[in-house]
Amino acid sequence: NAGVMQNPRHLVRRRGQEARLRCSPMKGHSHVYWYRQLPEEGLKFMVYLQKENIIDESGMPKERFSAEFPKEGPSILRIQQVVRGDSAAYFCASSPEQGVIRETQYFGPGTRLLVL
């Protein structure tokens, strides 16, 4: 039973390029969350998605960042025109749902983005 999978694990981009981060949730999980983590800091919520729907994007920067979770395939976090300040670890988590309450989130190994 595979856990949450993320790829790539490491991504290097030059300023102005695009970064695409992928997340496959655990089997049976219908909720995906994206978090950003800077060194020595906690997780910062970015976006919460269900299949084909963005439920909460209150943590997403207004520009350059977008996320999707299509009916088929992984969830994608897309960062356009990357800047050095985007360098961070980006974690994806997934959870099942019981009723209307979201249960424990399980995290992937993260993608470490470095913008040169």
Add this chain to the structure above:
Amino acid sequence: GESVGLHLPTLSVQEGDNSIINCAYSNSASDYFIWYKQESGKGPQFIIDIRSNMDKRQGQRVTVLLNKTVKHLSLQIAATQPGDSAVYFCAERYNNNDMRFGAGTRLTVKP
């Protein structure tokens, strides 16, 4: 305790000793709490959870205590081992859906 600053609180213990990591949560309406362990270069790993109708829950070598009166959560690790060295952080759930994560405490185990 927790910090949102640039430097994580640290706890250094001797191998074999017990460790206690603390967390002050923010919302008195939070009903579910989780402790995560994050090793260097890895994603957060679920350790143990507790619901607000409980005061204590035990796992393998770990115990979580919840004091709702002062909004305090603690993680106790018995017989700490070098492999326990990591950043530990708590998470609280409120409004049935929203999770908030603390910055964490760095635990270092000296051999």
